[in-house]
Each structure stands twice: as structure tokens, then as C-alpha cells.
Amino acid sequence: MRMKVAIIGGGAAGLMATAALLEADPKVEVFLIDKNDGLGKKVIISGGGRCNVTTGIQDIKVVLTKYPRGGKFLTSAMHKFSPADVYQWFESHGVLLKVEADSRVFPCSNDGHDVVGVFEKLFKTSKVRLILNTQVSDIKKVRQVFEVELKDKPPLLVDKVILTTGGQAYRQTGSTGDGYAFATSLGHTITELAPSLSALFTQETWPAKVAGLSFQSVSLGRSGRGTFRTTGPLLFTHKGISGPAAFALSSLIAFEKFDAKHPLEIAIDLFPDKKVTDLTSSIETSKLANPRKSWLNVLAEFVPKSLAEVICQELELDGDKKSHDISKKDLARCVDWLKSVPLHIISRSAGDEFVTAGGVNLKEVDPTTMQSKICPNLYFAGEILDIDGFTGGFNLQASWATGHLAGTSAAS
Numbered sequence: 001m002r003m004k005v006a007i008i009g010g011g012a013a014g015l016m017a018t019a020a021l022l023e024a025d026p027k028v029e030v031f032l033i034d035k036n037d038g039l040g041k042k043v044i045i046s047g048g049g050r051c052n053v054t055t056g057i058q059d060i061k062v063v064l065t066k067y068p069r070g071g072k073f074l075t076s077a078m079h080k081f082s083p084a085d086v087y088q089w090f091e092s093h094g095v096l097l098k099v100e101a102d103s104r105v106f107p108c109s110n111d112g113h114d115v116v117g118v119f120e121k122l123f124k125t126s127k128v129r130l131i132l133n134t135q136v137s138d139i140k141k142v143r144q145v146f147e148v149e150l151k152d153k154p155p156l157l158v159d160k161v162i163l164t165t166g167g168q169a170y171r172q173t174g175s176t177g178d179g180y181a182f183a184t185s186l187g188h189t190i191t192e193l194a195p196s197l198s199a200l201f202t203q204e205t206w207p208a209k210v211a212g213l214s215f216q217s218v219s220l221g222r223s224g225r226g227t228f229r230t231t232g233p234l235l236f237t238h239k240g241i242s243g244p245a246a247f248a249l250s251s252l253i254a255f256e257k258f259d260a261k262h263p264l265e266i267a268i269d270l271f272p273d274k275k276v277t278d279l280t281s282s283i284e285t286s287k288l289a290n291p292r293k294s295w296l297n298v299l300a301e302f303v304p305k306s307l308a309e310v311i312c313q314e315l316e317l318d319g320d321k322k323s324h325d326i327s328k329k330d331l332a333r334c335v336d337w338l339k340s341v342p343l344h345i346i347s348r349s350a351g352d353e354f355v356t357a358g359g360v361n362l363k364e365v366d367p368t369t370m371q372s373k374i375c376p377n378l379y380f381a382g383e384i385l386d387i388d389g390f391t392g393g394f395n396l397q398a399s400w401a402t403g404h405l406a407g408t409s410a411a412s
């Protein structure tokens with residue numbers, strides 16, 4: 001009798017698990033179930049619709065450092081299906097890719113539909129039973145068989161289940177966290193869940209004055225402490241900060257509690273490549289060369305004028321004052337501000353986070369097969385697991401790698 005496998009969730013992990021399972025054993029009877037009317041809804045909108053498929057970083061040790069949670073667990077999956085393997089897999093299936101300057105990998109077409117299209121084409125010519133527009137409502141194990149309950153349809157009886165229902169971020173894409181309940185009912189524990197990779201809101205209102213202003217590289221972290229430090233591009237918004245560096249910080253503080261009464265104090269270094277002494281002497285040189293220039297205009301040689309105005313306002317300095325009349329102490333205060341912009345984080349931008357931190361407890365899953373250690377023949381892959389990465393293609397890479405491993409393992 002042919003083995004029957006149900007893959008629950010047709011996102012990145014479920015798509016790759018299905019493809020890998022069929023590659024490993026074309027005789028398996030595969031049911032791919034999703035509540036949406038199409039496959040890979042989140043993949044299509046990822047990367048602003050361009051789909052940042054994976055990372056161009058080749059060194060797996062470095063790649064694993066991009067996961068605040070789950071990096072160690074991913075070691076085996078990542079070696080078996082590395083970013084280079086993912087790159088090669090998509091190209092060999094007809095999607096040409098490109099690596100951008102910041103190591104992000106995109107389809108040359110800049111269109112996420114092409115990434116999902118690979119799977120749609122593959123599944124048309126294989127024997128996958130696509131069950132779309134169908135919500136799984138429960139999964140039970142009755143002796144050796146899984147009974148997959150479907151809303152408004154008769155249940156499916158299968159030998160193995162691969163659970164790829166994702167997290168609970170961007171719920172409009174179908175990822176509503178249903179899988180956590182299924183995993184729990186099959187004996188698993190779910191770690192604390194939290195939104196990650198979101199913009200951050202500040203107590204300070206001045207970011208609104210510079211909304212839209214971006215910096216190519218800043219360093220930011222918790223004030224006065226070495227931990228929670230991250231670097232990358234940053235964008236000021238009407239309510240605070242966004243961009244890769246802010247997203248990375250949001251990931252590092254995913255489980256921190258803060259609000260308007262108990263804000264999280266952070267500091268941004270707008271000149272991470274310059275020492276305080278170097279920045280001081282650069283500004284001092286300009287000040288000495290332009291004694292009659294307004295202090296605002298001197299500062300505006302180093303940062304956009306709108307931010308120079310904020311500095312003067314925050315430090316209560318008269319920007320119209322001639323630079324000649326600015327004291328050494330005030331110059332030092334400006335340099336300190338630029339090297340350590342103080343902000344107080346009061347909340348995350350709710351509902352538009354990219355991923356869910358937390359998930360199925362990794363201690364309960366075999367990292368070399370993705371099989372449950374608690375419930376034989378149950379496999380997990382993707383964001384449902386307690387794994388999450390920074391922006392840069394790392395979350396999709398984790399889904400492809402764990403999906404590939406789960407699919408291959410379930411075939412054997």
C-alpha cells in the first residue's frame with residue numbers, strides 16, 4: 001500500500017516539504033492542504049513583493065548567527081540545504097536569482113509569484129493532491145494513523161503528518177497560529193510567543209520631524225549596556241524607528257516587557273565608524289574654518305538639516321548662533337548626542353510584524369530529521385517552530401531548509 005502523507009500549510013515550508021518528499025519518493029501519496037485559495041500567499045508578498053528568497057552569505061556558521069532563536073537547532077538542516085543549495089535549487093527549477101549588495105537574494109524578475117510558480121508547476125505534473133480553501137480543524141492520532149479533520153469535508157486518514165502552519169504574523173495571509181493547538185493536542189509544548197521584526201514606537205515625538213530620513217549604517221542598542229546591540233540601515237518614522245536595524249533590535253527585545261510607563265531606553269550611534277575624538281575633530285575643523293556660519297549650518301554638514309534642527313532643539317542650543325560662539329562643552333554635547341541618540345521605546349507596531357518568535361519547543365523535535373520526539377511520524381517545519389531570524393532572507397531560508405529536511409525524512 002502507498003504511504004499517505006498530509007502536509008498542513010502551503011507556505012514556504014510546506015511547499016518545500018512537498019517538493020522534497022516527492023523528489024525522495026515519487027510513489028508517496030501526498031495531500032497538501034491550505035485554507036487559502038492559492039499557495040504561498042506570504043511568500044508572494046514577502047520582501048515587498050520581490051521575495052528575498054535567501055541570503056548570499058555562504059558561511060553557514062555566519063548564517064546561523066542571524067537567528068536570535070533556533071540557530072543551533074538549525075545546524076543540521078542548514079548544512080543539508082544551505083543558502084547555496086536553495087539558490088541552486090530555484091535556478092535549476094527555472095527561477096534565475098541575483099545577489100544584491102547587502103547579500104539579499106531575489107528573483108531576477110523581482111516578483112515573488114515566480115518563486116511560488118515553481119511549486120505550482122511541479123505539483124501539476126506530480127501526483128500531489130492539492131486541497132485548497134480547506135481549513136484543518138483538528139488532528140488526532142488513532143493508533144498508527146493520523147486523522148486530519150477538515151472543515152466541511154470528510155476527514156483524511158494518513159500515515160504521516162508534516163505540520164507547516166507557520167506562526168501568527170500577518171494573519172490575513174492565513175497564518176493564524178492554528179498549528180500551535182494541533183501540536184499541543186499531539187503532546188507538544190509551545191514556548192512563549194511574541195511578535196518580532198516590527199517597527200518600534202518611541203516616547204519622543206521628534207522622529208516625526210525627520211520622518212522618512214534614513215541612515216545607511218547605524219549601531220543601536222540598549223543604553224549603557226553592551227547587549228542588544230545591532231547595526232544596519234535605519235529609518236525614522238512618524239512614530240519612531242523602522243528599517244533593518246530597528247527590526248533586528250525588535251527581534252532581540254522580542255520578549256522584553258515595556259510600555260509608556262516603563263519604556264526601554266536605547267541609544268543610536270549615527271556614526272558607528274567614527275570614534276568620538278574623530279567626530280569631534282571633524283566638526284571642530286569645520287567650526288574653526290567657518291566662524292561666522294550658524295551652528296545649525298555647521299551641524300548640517302554632518303547630518304541632514306532637519307536632524308540638525310532636532311539636535312539644537314533637544315540640547316536647547318540656539319542654532320542661529322555663530323559657530324565661533326559655540327563652546328567646547330556644547331560641541332561635545334552635540335557629538336555625544338550624535339554618537340548616542342537617546343530614545344525610549346514604548347511599543348511595537350502591532351499587527352504588522354514579519355514573524356512570530358517562539359513556537360514548538362525545539363527540545364521536542366529531532367533536529368536531524370524534523371520528526372517529533374513525542375509523536376512518531378509527526379514532523380514540523382518553518383515558522384511554527386521556535387525559530388526566527390533577522391531580515392535578509394533568513395526566515396525563508398529556515399523554512400526552505402527545515403521543509404526540505406522534513407520532506408526528505410518523511411519519505412524514508
Ligand SMILES: Cc1cc2nc3c(=O)[nH]c(=O)nc-3n(C[C@H](O)[C@H](O)[C@H](O)COP(=O)(O)OP(=O)(O)OC[C@H]3O[C@@H](n4cnc5c(N)ncnc54)[C@H](O)[C@@H]3O)c2cc1C
Pocket residue numbers: 008009010011012013014033034035036040041042043045046047048051052053054134135136137164165166167169170173174175176177178179353354355381382383384392393394395396397399
Ligand atoms: C510582510 C512580510 C514580508 C516578509 N518578507 C520576508 C523576506 O523577504 N524574506 C524572508 O526570509 N522572510 C520574510 N518574511 C518571513 C517569511 O515570509 C516567513 O517566515 C515564512 O513565509 C514562514 O513560512 P511557513 O511556511 O512556516 O509559514 P507561512 O508562510 O505562514 O504558511 C503557513 C500556511 O499554513 C496555512 N494554514 C495555517 N493554518 C491552517 C489550517 N488550520 N488549515 C489549513 N491551512 C492552514 C496558512 O494559510 C499558510 O498558507 C516576511 C514576512 C512577512 C509577513
